Every structure is written in structure tokens, then in C-alpha cells.
Amino acid sequence: MAIRDRLSGNEAVAVAMKQINPDVVAAFPITPSTEVPQYFSSFVSDGKVDTEFVPVESEHSAMSACIGAQAAGARTITATSANGLALMWEMLYIAASSRLPVTLAVVNRALSGPINIHNDHSDSMGARDSGWIQLYGETNQEAYDNLIQAIRIGEHPDVMLPVMCCYDGFITSHAVENIELVEDEKVKEFVGDYKPEHYLNNAANPVAMGPLDLQNHYFEHKRQQAEAMKNAKKVILEIAAEYEKLTGRKYGLFEEYKMDDAEVAVVVINSTAGTAKYVVDQLREKGVKAGLIKIRVYRPFPVEEIAAALSKCKAVAVMDKADSFNAAGGPLFTDITSALYGRVDGVKVINYIYGLGGRDVKTDDIEVVYNELLEIVKTGQVKSVYNYLGVRE
Amino acid sequence: MSKVVEIRWHGRGGQGAKTASLLLADAAFNTGKYIQGFPEYGPERMGAPITAYNRISDERITVHSNIYEPDYVVVVDETLLGSVDVTAGLKEDGAIIINTQKSPDEIRPKLKGYKGKVCTVDARTISIDALGRYFPNTPMLAAVVKVSGVMDEDAFVKDMEESFAHKFASKPQVIEGNMKALKRALTEVKGL
Numbered sequence: 001m002a003i004r005d006r007l008s009g010n011e012a013v014a015v016a017m018k019q020i021n022p023d024v025v026a027a028f029p030i031t032p033s034t035e036v037p038q039y040f041s042s043f044v045s046d047g048k049v050d051t052e053f054v055p056v057e058s059e060h061s062a063m064s065a066c067i068g069a070q071a072a073g074a075r076t077i078t079a080t081s082a083n084g085l086a087l088m089w090e091m092l093y094i095a096a097s098s099r100l101p102v103t104l105a106v107v108n109r110a111l112s113g114p115i116n117i118h119n120d121h122s123d124s125m126g127a128r129d130s131g132w133i134q135l136y137g138e139t140n141q142e143a144y145d146n147l148i149q150a151i152r153i154g155e156h157p158d159v160m161l162p163v164m165c166c167y168d169g170f171i172t173s174h175a176v177e178n179i180e181l182v183e184d185e186k187v188k189e190f191v192g193d194y195k196p197e198h199y200l201n202n203a204a205n206p207v208a209m210g211p212l213d214l215q216n217h218y219f220e221h222k223r224q225q226a227e228a229m230k231n232a233k234k235v236i237l238e239i240a241a242e243y244e245k246l247t248g249r250k251y252g253l254f255e256e257y258k259m260d261d262a263e264v265a266v267v268v269i270n271s272t273a274g275t276a277k278y279v280v281d282q283l284r285e286k287g288v289k290a291g292l293i294k295i296r297v298y299r300p301f302p303v304e305e306i307a308a309a310l311s312k313c314k315a316v317a318v319m320d321k322a323d324s325f326n327a328a329g330g331p332l333f334t335d336i337t338s339a340l341y342g343r344v345d346g347v348k349v350i351n352y353i354y355g356l357g358g359r360d361v362k363t364d365d366i367e368v369v370y371n372e373l374l375e376i377v378k379t380g381q382v383k384s385v386y387n388y389l390g391v392r393e
Numbered sequence: 394m395s396k397v398v399e400i401r402w403h404g405r406g407g408q409g410a411k412t413a414s415l416l417l418a419d420a421a422f423n424t425g426k427y428i429q430g431f432p433e434y435g436p437e438r439m440g441a442p443i444t445a446y447n448r449i450s451d452e453r454i455t456v457h458s459n460i461y462e463p464d465y466v467v468v469v470d471e472t473l474l475g476s477v478d479v480t481a482g483l484k485e486d487g488a489i490i491i492n493t494q495k496s497p498d499e500i501r502p503k504l505k506g507y508k509g510k511v512c513t514v515d516a517r518t519i520s521i522d523a524l525g526r527y528f529p530n531t532p533m534l535a536a537v538v539k540v541s542g543v544m545d546e547d548a549f550v551k552d553m554e555e556s557f558a559h560k561f562a563s564k565p566q567v568i569e570g571n572m573k574a575l576k577r578a579l580t581e582v583k584g585l
Contacts, residue, residue, distance in 0.1 A: 006422040175431035274455035
């Protein structure tokens with residue numbers, strides 16, 4: 001039986017880490033992710049886990065320590081936000097290219113500057129090409145479930161890539177909500193032991209990690225890394241199916257909410273999806289064929305599946321909680337329109353940048369978006385492709 | 394769709410409004426409800442105005458915005474009435490609960506023409522009598538349970554007793570005072 005509880009997102013993730021009982025956690029505090037290593041360190045000092053906890057002096061060092069530990073053969077987890085993730089940047093690429101399945105909880109926060117502690121997705125969106133798998137979660141429940149599944153996804157022999165599990169700062173990380181926890185022993189059984197094929201602490205089969213890799217092999221290694229990301233899509237679904245058997249909770253590459261006959265749809269990431277679902281329900285009561293897609297797996301990006309899911313819509317709004325400053329549209333918008341190109345014709349797609357720096361996203365704001373989509377369906381005209389929601393201009 | 398009860402707390406940093414919202418979420422959770430409890434974070438300073446929120450429902454709650462049209466507003470510090478628009482969006486069929494020594498009729502003129510129910514409770518006197526110190530959040534928590542009826546009073550009292558026993562395991566001497574404050578506030582809310 002699942003354990004009914006109420007926890008904040010950060011508590012839920014710390015509990016997942018306790019149940020996973022990793023070999024090493026190396027972390028440096030930064031709002032709003034600080035509570036994750038804080039709660040976890042109390043599990044360490046209370047003897048509830050066997051983990052070696054490494055309090056480092058920066059996020060660059062946190063990720064470096066994780067890479068070193070994982071290379072040695074240890075299962076390793078850390079957490080960060082915003083500028084902490086930015087300081088890890090160099091090491092993110094090294095973790096991915098060294099094919100080390102480190103797990104990272106990213107508590108999404110606006111990247112400075114101007115300095116701001118609140119939620120948007122500018123931190124993890126910037127890391128979208130770092131070679132990490134990116135999972136996003138709407139609620140404390142999804143943050144918890146994603147972290148447990150991430151261990152299996154990253155360590156799968158066909159993948160061997162690091163995974164970041166992202167959830168919204170404060171909105172999810174600090175709000176207390178209902179959650180269903182899995183029993184300790186079931187999580188332990190689900191994640192199993194970490195048994196890498198190659199690792200530094202293996203005297204029987206000594207290997208070098210991170211050596212110079214020049215013109216004769218670098219390109220082949222990057223090609224293999226790209227293949228691993230392609231493989232991840234299948235593995236993510238396999239692990240999700242196994243997790244569903246354990247918990248009854250169904251996970252995919254993205255969630256389709258009332259999409260079967262939807263004419264207008266919003267594509268969104270993280271907590272705003274919940275607010276938008278409420279609006280979809282209200283529109284449905286009025287007979288409006290509204291739907292929603294919530295992205296769970298952003299890297300690898302499910303291009304074929306997204307194109308198929310949106311193919312029957314007349315108008316779609318893609319919501320980005322980060323701007324790309326490319327004078328063209330946000331990161332998710334660029335990926336969605338690329339996915340549709342050559343696969344689906346005639347769907348009108350617009351983009352909204354919203355909620356930057358923690359600007360609250362109300363149901364009224366989401367209604368504005370659906371109303372604009374209905375106007376596009378009615379007139380056949382798109383007035384503006386690249387838009388901002390809830391900003392003073 | 395079942396009704397979601399939405400509650401907004403106004404207090405000052407250090408008075409425990411955030412803690413009270415989390416305790417309310419806990420108590421409602423223990424009666425089988427779906428709950429949200431979350432503060433609006435800003436620069437944390439003692440004495441600065443802070444806001445915290447609760448949603449309580451029989452069904453899963455998906456909305457993740459702040460609360461703009463609350464059913465109930467709790468004002469933990471009377472001095473906020475001049476500077477914070479505490480009745481903003483408050484439903485007329487809801488209620489505002491204020492920590493003050495004044496009566497509901499005396500305090501109503503400060504509420505910008507709010508026509509709904511106004512309740513008051515003297516959380517300062519209750520707290521000082523019961524605990525010897527000024528912790529207004531426990532009496533205010535009891536008052537909002539009384540006024541809103543979001544849960545059974547006896548179940549609430551029982552749940553809080555267990556919750557305090559856990560929370561104050563290392564200083565059991567404050568459990569009795571908190572329970573005294575809680576029970577007294579349940580009987581002393583004016584304007585019901």
C-alpha cells in the first residue's frame with residue numbers, strides 16, 4: 001500500500017534520496033534547492049542512509065565531486081538551482097560526455113541578473129544542450145517519482161547519461177501538498193544496485209577516465225553520446241511502465257490532458273500545467289474543445305510523438321518560462337515548431353513567454369491564451385507569433 | 394467540481410503565519426482532505442508583511458497560483474490594516490478574522506467597505522495568559538477553524554494535541570500552553 005503523506009517538493013525529493021540511499025551526495029546550498037541537501041544531511045547524521053555526504057565549497061566542486069565519485073563506481077546525487085547550475089556548466093558537459101549517470105535535482109529558479117530567487121526555467125533551459133536527460137515535474141508527486149525513475153534511466157546500459165529532474169522553485173519546492181510515497185523496500189528493489197561496466201575502483205579492469213581525445217576519436221565519441229540520447233526515449237518509457245506496475249501512476253514522454261478531440265491546445269512545462277488544467281476543465285464545461293500537453297521529457301525531445309499529438313489541433317500556444325533572446329521565440333517554441341515542420345501542416349502555433357522571475361501565473365492569464373487561440377481558429381489569422389503574457393509594456 | 398476552500402493569511406515576519414498555514418494544512422490533511430499550504434516568499438525580515446495561503450478540498454487541487462479571491466482572510470497583526478489591502482478579492486459570503494482587542498463593529502470601518510462577516514479574537518491576551526509570551530498564530534489557527542468550519546472542532550483539537558506533542562517533543566512544557574490557547578480561542582471568537 002502506498003503511504004499517504006503531505007510534503008513540500010523539496011521534502012519529497014529528499015525522501016526519495018533517502019530511499020534510494022546513494023553512495024555519494026556532494027552539494028552546495030542555493031535557494032530554493034537548499035532544503036534538499038539540508039534534509040538529506042540530517043538523514044546522513046541520523047544514520048538513516050549509508051551515504052558519504054561531501055559538503056563542498058561551490059557548485060562547480062559539487063558537480064566535480066559527483067563526477068569523480070560516479071567515475072569511481074559510486075551512485076551519486078546532487079541538487080541545485082539557478083546560478084548554482086550555471087556554475088556547474090563546465091562540469092555538466094563533462095559528466096555527460098564521460099557517460100556518467102549522475103542524478104541532479106534542479107529546483108528551477110530565474111538565472112541572474114537582475115538577481116531574483118523566484119521561479120522560471122531560465123536555469124535548466126540553458127542546459128538543454130549539455131547532454132543531460134531532462135525530466136520535468138508538475139507537482140511534489142512528480143518530482144518524487146521522476147527522481148526515483150531517473151536512477152534507472154541514467155544507469156541503463158543503452159543510455160549511461162546523467163539526468164536532471166526539474167521542478168518549480170517555491171511553487172513546488174516549498175508548497176506542502178498531498179503525496180503518495182512508495183515503501184522504502186520497494187524503492188530499494190526498484191532502483192537496485194549500481195553496477196557499471198567500467199569504473200575506476202576496479203583493479204581487475206583498470207581504465208582511464210577523461211583523457212585527451214583529439215581528431216581521431218572525439219567525433220566518434222560525440223556520435224555515441226548522441227545515440228545514447230536517442231536510446232533514452234525507449235528506456236524512459238520502459239522504466240515508466242515498470243514504475244506504473246509498482247505505483248499505478250502512469251508516466252510518458254509528455255502528458256496529454258483532454259487532447260482526444262482538442263481543437264486548441266497549450267503546451268506547457270511544470271506547475272503551470274496544473275493551473276492550465278483547471279482552465280481546460282472550465283472551457284470544456286462551456287463546450288470548448290480545449291486540451292493541454294505537459295512536457296515531461298524535454299531531453300531527449302519527443303519530436304515524432306509531439307507532432308502526432310498536435311496534428312489534429314487547429315491552433316496551439318507554446319508556453320515558455322524562459323526567453324531565448326533570439327528575437328524569434330522561446331526554447332520550447334523553437335523545438336515544437338521544428339517538430340511539426342515537415343510532419344504536420346496547417347497547425348497555427350504561437351508562443352508566450354510567461355512568469356519570468358516568479359511573476360504569478362493565474363487562471364485568468366491562461367484564459368487569455370485560450371481566448372487568443374479561439375480567435376485564431378475563428379478568423380484564421382495569427383496577429384502575433386512571439387508574445388509575452390502578464391508583463392507591463 | 395467540489396468546492397475548494399481558499400484561505401489567505403496576512404501577518405508579519407516572525408509571528409508564525411506561515412507555520413499556522415502549514416499546521417492548518419496538516420490538520421485538514423489528517424481529516425482526509427486534499428491540501429495546499431504555501432507562503433509567498435520575499436526577502437525574509439522580522440516584522441515585514443508576509444502572506445501565506447491554504448487551499449482545502451475533497452478533490453485533488455491542480456491550481457498553483459496565489460489566491461486572489463479567498464473565502465477567508467486571517468489577519469494575524471492588526472497594524473497591517475492600514476498598510477495592506479487585506480480584504481482585496483475577499484468573497485462577501487466569506488469572512489475576515491482579525492487578531493484584535495476590538496469588537497467586529499469597532500474594526501469594520503477599517504475594512505474599506507467590506508460587507509461580509511467580520512470576526513475578531515484577542516489572540517494577544519489569550520497567548521500571554523496561556524503561554525506567557527506573544528505567539529498569536531495558535532489562537533488564530535483555532536479561530537479560522539471555528540469560523541470556516543473546514544473541519545470538525547473535536548478532530549482538530551485532537552489532531553493539534555498530537556501535532557504539538559511531535560513538534561515540541563524537546564520542550565513539552567509549551568504543549569499545555571498551546572493547547573490552552575487553542576481551546577480558549579475556539580470559544581472566544583466574536584462576530585460568528
